[in-house]
Each structure stands twice: as structure tokens, then as C-alpha cells.
Amino acid sequence: MMDRNKVAIYVRVSTQGQVDDGYSLDEQVDLLTNYCKLKEWTLYDVYVDPGISGKNMHRPEIERLTRDAKRKLFDIVLIYDLKRLGRSQKENIVLVEDVFNPNGIRLVSFTENFDASTPVGKMVFGMLSAYAELDRANIAERMMMGKIGRAKAGKAMSWGMPPFAYNYNKETGDLELDEVKAPIVEMIYSEFLKGASVNKIVQKLNSMNYHGKNHDWKHHAVTVIIDNPVYCGMMKYMGQTYQAKHTPIIDKKTFELAQLERKKRLAKYHNAEWVPPFQRKYIGSKICYCGLCGAHLKSEKDKKNKLTGIRSISFFCPNTRSRGTGECTNPRFKQSVLEGYILNEVAKLQQNPEKLKDIKPAEDNELHNKIATYEKKIKQNTSKLSKLNDLYLNDLISLDDLKQQSKSLLNENEFMEEQIKLLSATTREDELRKKIDTFLAFPDVLTADYDTQKQAVELVISRVEATKEGIDIFFNF
Structure with a gap:
């Protein structure tokens, strides 16, 4: 006759301290093993998840228990209490209703003395699962309040990964200043407020061998330092800023000025019409776009020509690079070719002023x-x-x-x-006539100086889209 009392014991502890001491696991196993002997049940296996929160249902042993239950390798799952299984009512019910019951497996709790396969047991199981979930929510709330209290007291909130130029003291719970790295933070703020770009600061730090956290500096690492109020003696937690106890590296005025400068620069980048100064000087800088993906074309110098020693300029789509999406296949465009085509099209407008005067504004x-x-x-x-x-x-x-x-x-x-x-x-008519009159007052764009050519082009052209098949020009009228 087949033994219908084959038992799988599942135990868990929730903190690393309990794992290190080992008493909680051993106590659960001993109690449940003795209970099996008292009931004359056969022990199939013991499933142990050490140091893993009940909130996390992705636990190695609970997953192994689930697999074995579906294979019907045992008849009873014995637990110390419902908190050991999981503290979410929904997750407990899923295990019982979707895994244990369909496979004829009973869930038995040692401390709560119920059998989830019986009608009364099911009722008790539901009530206790709801209580366990409420208990977990209360614990989470108390932990959150404790952390907020810690922040208000000025204690460190980044003990796992302390900010650059600080070390975390486990005994005092405070951040301690690293006197060697602190001058690097001072230099970052100083250079930034003098007008240096973040990329320039990164280059300077790396050229001086001022390493970050055991590796070269990156753009993100510098911006994190500039944005972090910890360096002026403050602490940010859950969207609130608190006065901290650690030693600041810069004063609050310096930090506030840096934030204003950051906002000013970000506002420019978020303005679709704004082009960085180093990208703004060419005719195609503001108006040229990729005809495949729509990205704003960027300019850069080509490699030096071996015969002439000259480095010409080319425009390229940033999404062809790894720092972009890397998905665009548009080729590079020589500045001379792209801008030459644009100027010739603009010159055709200058040579046909009567045609311009006949243009009627589209409905605005x-x-x-x-x-x-x-x-x-x-x-x-x-x-x-x-x-x-x-x-x-x-x-x-x-x-x-x-x-x-x-x-x-x-x-x-x-x-x-x-x-x-x-x-x-x-009226649209007034704006159009004014723009045309201003354009016709320009000298011949083919012989004018570069700045005049640039002004004329930007006055009448709103967008240029370039692909290897050709160049499309969209005029402002």
C-alpha cells in the first residue's frame, strides 16, 4: 500500500543575522522533524531558504518545492508558520490553490495548527494569510519610518555605496571624509562654475590620473557629484533634503550656484532650436537632418589628407554611432557637397525674384x-x-x-x-512679405562671405534632409 503521509518540510529565515547564527533554521527543522515522528509521517526532504525575505517568492528552495509538488513526490507540506511560506495572501493562495490542491498535497502549519485541505483549515488559512500580509506591511512601514528618522537625524543613508570622497563608518553610522579625494570634488565644482563642460572636466580628471572609484572618470560620474547635496553637508532621501552630520566639502552657496548652472545648460539642450556652440558655426549645423531617422546631423573633422595635410569637415547622423541608437545606416556627407547644394538652391531663388513675389502663404x-x-x-x-x-x-x-x-x-x-x-x-501674408524682402536684400549668396551665406540660408530654409539618394530642402514658405 502506498504511503500517503510522505512529508516535505519547508523552512526559511528572513535576516542574514539569523543565517549566520543558524539557530532559527535548526530550531525549525528540529521541531518539524519531531512533529513528523510524533505523527508517524515519513520525511521525504527538507527545503531550506536561508536569509531570504518572505516577500520574495523567487527563492531557490520554494521553487524546487513547487517543481517536486507538481511531480507528486510527497503528500504533505509542513511549515513552521505561514510567515515562513510568504507574507502575501495572494502568493500563499496561489501556492495552495494552483500547486498543492491540484496535486493532492496538504499544507499543514505547526504553530497555527491547521490543515489547508479541510474546509475549516481553508478558512483559517485565508485569515492567517491576510494577517501575515498585514504584518509584512506594518514591518515595511516601520522600516520606512526608521529610515526617515535616520535621515532627519543626519545619519548616512548610502551605507551600501557611499558617495565619492566619503567612507561609511559602520560603528558610528556616519560618513567620514576622505581627505585625499575631497580636493577632486572641489575642483569639479570650481571648473564647472568657471564654465567648463562636463566632458572637459572628465578629460582633465583622466589626464591628471585622478581616478574615480577604481576606474577612469565618465560623464555620468561627474554629473552625479555636481547634483549630489551630500557635498554641501545635506542628505537627500525620498525626495526630501535633510541637514546631515558629516563634514561638507563645499559650501551651500557653491552647490546652489552649480544647480542653477546645471538648469541653465539643460534648458538649452532641451530647446529643440538650440545647437551647441561647437556645432553652430557651419551653414548646415542648424538646419540639416538625417533623411532616414530624422536625427539632427552633427559635424566633425575628417582624418588628415595625406597629400594636402588638410582635415575637411563632414556631417554625420549620430544614430550611426554606438553612443546613439547604432541603427541608422546613413553615410557621411562632405561639408563642401552638402552646403554647396544648399547654396545653389538658394541662389536659384535669388535669381527668380518675380517667382518669390508670386508665392502665396499657406493657411496658417x-x-x-x-x-x-x-x-x-x-x-x-x-x-x-x-x-x-x-x-x-x-x-x-x-x-x-x-x-x-x-x-x-x-x-x-x-x-x-x-x-x-x-x-x-x-497675418501670414505680412510675415511672408517681410521675410522675402529681407532675403532679396542679401548680396549674391554664391559670392558673399560665409557668415552672410549662413544668414541667408537660415532665413529661407527651415529644414534639409540628406540621404545617399539625395537632398531634400524645405523652405520657410
């Missing part, structure tokens, strides 16, 4: 959309004003509230009405 959908948006918002505000009056008449808001909120809405409507007047007064 953008202008109409702006006006329609303002009109819609005015209508919404007018409706809000009516509702505010109703609320006041029904004694649901005070007179002061009515005046304050009405004034805000009326001021907003007044501003939008002025904007509509300005937009309505400006």
Missing part, C-alpha cells in the same frame, strides 16, 4: 489652432464663473472666495483676449 493652421485654444479656454472660464455665482447664492462658498476665484478667472480671460487680438492682427 498653427495660428488658427492657437486662437481656437484660447477661445475654448475663455468659454470654460466663463462657465466656471457662472458656477461660482451659483455656489455663492446657495451659501456653499463665502463672498471672499467668490471674489478671489472670480478675479483669477477674469484676469486669465483678459490675458487670452489680448492674445487673440495680437494673433488676429498678425
Whole structure:
């Protein structure tokens, strides 16, 4: 006759301290093994997950237990308590309903004295699982409050990976200044506030053999230092900044100035019309785009020509490089070829002024959309004003509230009405004629100096898309 009381014991401890001491694991195994002897059950195997949180269901031994259960290698899973299995009600129920029950396996808890295969046991199991989940949530909340309290007390919050130029003291729980590395942080802030780019700072640090955390400096490492308030004696945790106890490297004024400078530079990069100074000097810098992926073309010097010794300029799509997406296949474009084509097309416009004067402006959908948006918002505000009056008449808001909120809405409507007047007064025709007249006043672009050529091109061309098949030019009219 087949033994229907073959038992799999599952035990777990949740902290590394319990693993190191070993008492919790051994105690669970001894108790459960003796319980099996008392019940005259046959022990199949013991599954042990040391030092792994019950919140994490991706545990090696619980996964092995699940596989063996599906193979029906035992009849009973014996645990010390539900917290050992997992502290989520959903996860416990999944194990019982989807793994144990379909394979005829009973879940038995030693301390809670229930058998999840019986109706009463199922009820107790559900209640205890919910309690275990609540307990885990309470523990997590207490831990979070403890961490917030630690941050408020100025204690270090980055003990696992302390900031550059600091070491973590396990005994005091504080950050200690590394006197050797601190001058490097001072230099980073100093160079940045003098106007040096992050890349320039990286190059300088590496050229001086000022290594970071055992490796060369990278762009990200420098920006992390510039953005970290720890260097001015503060501590950031959960979006809040607290006064810290450690020794600062820079003063708060220096840190604040660095943040203002960072915002200023980032604002420029996020402006689609802005092109970095070193990329702005050529005719194609602002207007040329990749015809395959749409990226803004960049310029760089080619390798030196062996015969002439000259390094010519080429434009390339950044997505052809590993630092981009690496997926674009557009070739490089010689500056002389790309800009020569653009200038010839612009020259054709200069040579046909009558054709330019016949151009009619396209319907300005953008202008109409702006006006329609303002009109819609005015209508919404007018409706809000009516509702505010109703609320006041029904004694649901005070007179002061009515005046304050009405004034805000009326001021907003007044501003939008002025904007509509300005937009309505400006016609596409006027803008177009002014642009054409300005363009026709330029000297011959084929013989003009480079700066004049650049100004003329940017006045009449909005975008140039280049591929190996050809170049497409989009004019501003």
C-alpha cells in the first residue's frame, strides 16, 4: 500500500543575522522533524531558504518545492508558520490553490495548527494569510519610518555605496571624509562654475590620473557629484533634503550656484532650436537632418589628407554611432557637397525674384489652432464663473472666495483676449512679405562671405534632409 503521509518540510529565515547564527533554521527543522515522528509521517526532504525575505517568492528552495509538488513526490507540506511560506495572501493562495490542491498535497502549519485541505483549515488559512500580509506591511512601514528618522537625524543613508570622497563608518553610522579625494570634488565644482563642460572636466580628471572609484572618470560620474547635496553637508532621501552630520566639502552657496548652472545648460539642450556652440558655426549645423531617422546631423573633422595635410569637415547622423541608437545606416556627407547644394538652391531663388513675389502663404493652421485654444479656454472660464455665482447664492462658498476665484478667472480671460487680438492682427501674408524682402536684400549668396551665406540660408530654409539618394530642402514658405 502506498504511503500517503510522505512529508516535505519547508523552512526559511528572513535576516542574514539569523543565517549566520543558524539557530532559527535548526530550531525549525528540529521541531518539524519531531512533529513528523510524533505523527508517524515519513520525511521525504527538507527545503531550506536561508536569509531570504518572505516577500520574495523567487527563492531557490520554494521553487524546487513547487517543481517536486507538481511531480507528486510527497503528500504533505509542513511549515513552521505561514510567515515562513510568504507574507502575501495572494502568493500563499496561489501556492495552495494552483500547486498543492491540484496535486493532492496538504499544507499543514505547526504553530497555527491547521490543515489547508479541510474546509475549516481553508478558512483559517485565508485569515492567517491576510494577517501575515498585514504584518509584512506594518514591518515595511516601520522600516520606512526608521529610515526617515535616520535621515532627519543626519545619519548616512548610502551605507551600501557611499558617495565619492566619503567612507561609511559602520560603528558610528556616519560618513567620514576622505581627505585625499575631497580636493577632486572641489575642483569639479570650481571648473564647472568657471564654465567648463562636463566632458572637459572628465578629460582633465583622466589626464591628471585622478581616478574615480577604481576606474577612469565618465560623464555620468561627474554629473552625479555636481547634483549630489551630500557635498554641501545635506542628505537627500525620498525626495526630501535633510541637514546631515558629516563634514561638507563645499559650501551651500557653491552647490546652489552649480544647480542653477546645471538648469541653465539643460534648458538649452532641451530647446529643440538650440545647437551647441561647437556645432553652430557651419551653414548646415542648424538646419540639416538625417533623411532616414530624422536625427539632427552633427559635424566633425575628417582624418588628415595625406597629400594636402588638410582635415575637411563632414556631417554625420549620430544614430550611426554606438553612443546613439547604432541603427541608422546613413553615410557621411562632405561639408563642401552638402552646403554647396544648399547654396545653389538658394541662389536659384535669388535669381527668380518675380517667382518669390508670386508665392502665396499657406493657411496658417498653427495660428488658427492657437486662437481656437484660447477661445475654448475663455468659454470654460466663463462657465466656471457662472458656477461660482451659483455656489455663492446657495451659501456653499463665502463672498471672499467668490471674489478671489472670480478675479483669477477674469484676469486669465483678459490675458487670452489680448492674445487673440495680437494673433488676429498678425497675418501670414505680412510675415511672408517681410521675410522675402529681407532675403532679396542679401548680396549674391554664391559670392558673399560665409557668415552672410549662413544668414541667408537660415532665413529661407527651415529644414534639409540628406540621404545617399539625395537632398531634400524645405523652405520657410
